[in-house]
Amino acid sequence: xxxxxxxxxxxxxxxxxxxxxxxxxxxxxxxxxxxxxxxxxxxxxxxxxxxxxxxxxxxxxxxxxxxxxxxxxxxxxxxxxxxxxxxxxxxxxxxxxxxxxxxxxxxxxxxxxxxxxxxxxxxxxxxxxxxxxxxxxxxxxxxxxxxxxxxxxxxxxxxxxxxxxxxxxxxxxxxxxxxxxxxxxxxxxxxxxxxxxxxxxxxxxxxxxxxxxxxxxxxxxxxxxxxxxxxxxxxxxxxxxxxxxxxxxxxx
Numbered sequence: 001x002x003x004x005x006x007x008x009x010x011x012x013x014x015x016x017x018x019x020x021x022x023x024x025x026x027x028x029x030x031x032x033x034x035x036x037x038x039x040x041x042x043x044x045x046x047x048x049x050x051x052x053x054x055x056x057x058x059x060x061x062x063x064x065x066x067x068x069x070x071x072x073x074x075x076x077x078x079x080x081x082x083x084x085x086x087x088x089x090x091x092x093x094x095x096x097x098x099x100x101x102x103x104x105x106x107x108x109x110x111x112x113x114x115x116x117x118x119x120x121x122x123x124x125x126x127x128x129x130x131x132x133x134x135x136x137x138x139x140x141x142x143x144x145x146x147x148x149x150x151x152x153x154x155x156x157x158x159x160x161x162x163x164x165x166x167x168x169x170x171x172x173x174x175x176x177x178x179x180x181x182x183x184x185x186x187x188x189x190x191x192x193x194x195x196x197x198x199x200x201x202x203x204x205x206x207x208x209x210x211x212x213x214x215x216x217x218x219x220x221x222x223x224x225x226x227x228x229x230x231x232x233x234x235x236x237x238x239x240x241x242x243x244x245x246x247x248x249x250x251x252x
Contacts, residue, residue: 039244043237045093048100051107061095062088105229108236113225116232117218123178124218124227129188130154130170131210132161133202140199140207147196147209154211174216181208188212 011019029035071077081088109116117124132154134140146152158168177185181202188210191197196211218224 035248036241036245039241039248040237043240043244044097044101048097048104051100051104053096053099053103057099058092058096061099062092065091065095101233105233109229109232113228114220116228117220117224120178121218123176124224125177126174126216126218127177127180127185127188128171128173128213128216129175129210130213131172131208132157132170133206133208134161135205135207137199137201137207140209144196144199144209147211171213184208184210 012022012025013020029038066072066077069080071080081091086094132140132143134143143157146157147154154170155168158164158170159166161168184200184202187197187200189212191212193212193214196209199207199209201207
């Protein structure tokens with residue numbers, strides 16, 4: 001449980017020589033809707049603190065940072081830390097976080113990456129298709145019949161839609177199956193390549209007419225492996241934050 005109820009009156013910070021309490025800080029975070037971000041950072045910090053980097057890696061990251069920002073002199077570096085209200089240990093923590101995230105993903109889900117891929121293999125297929133959409137169902141019905149009866153081409157119709165580019169062709173290339181609306185994907189797969197599907201409402205404001213061109217089966221390579229580990233990590237973090245927020249206590 002993330003417990004925010006304070007048992008002492010020690011200021012959280014000082015502002016213009018005036019103490020600012022933890023309750024005031026929390027009130028601002030609540031007002032600005034920043035609690036989710038706060039909890040996410042706390043969860044990450046606590047989890048990643050257990051991840052051990054190679055000896056000397058943090059110091060190397062700090063040295064690279066100092067060179068990049070022309071802070072190689074101790075006086076310039078100290079001045080930078082003071083102006084940005086940050087300590088050197090906190091800077092190390094910030095610089096090393098991306099590396100700790102990668103290592104944590106690898107340690108936790110790396111050994112299962114292939115089985116995770118096989119479990120959702122179809123989600124990673126790439127779909128090539130044509131798509132036109134509008135909020136007006138009657139317009140899309142007309143578009144459907146014009147395409148079905150070969151009265152117009154996809155290119156001709158695509159260029160007639162508001163805001164269309166002169167070279168618009170309605171093509172959607174190499175779209176991950178998991179990123180497509182489930183009803184649309186199902187309709188395209190059922191119809192097969194070369195068949196224009198009837199107007200399909202995919203949400204309250206969008207009616208789609210589409211045609212499947214081809215499917216590129218997924219291949220388990222290093223790029224896809226990294227994507228799978230990232231998605232597992234993001235899903236875990238989202239769920240962990242949701243669980244923590246459900247137990248959050250804010251001082252009155």
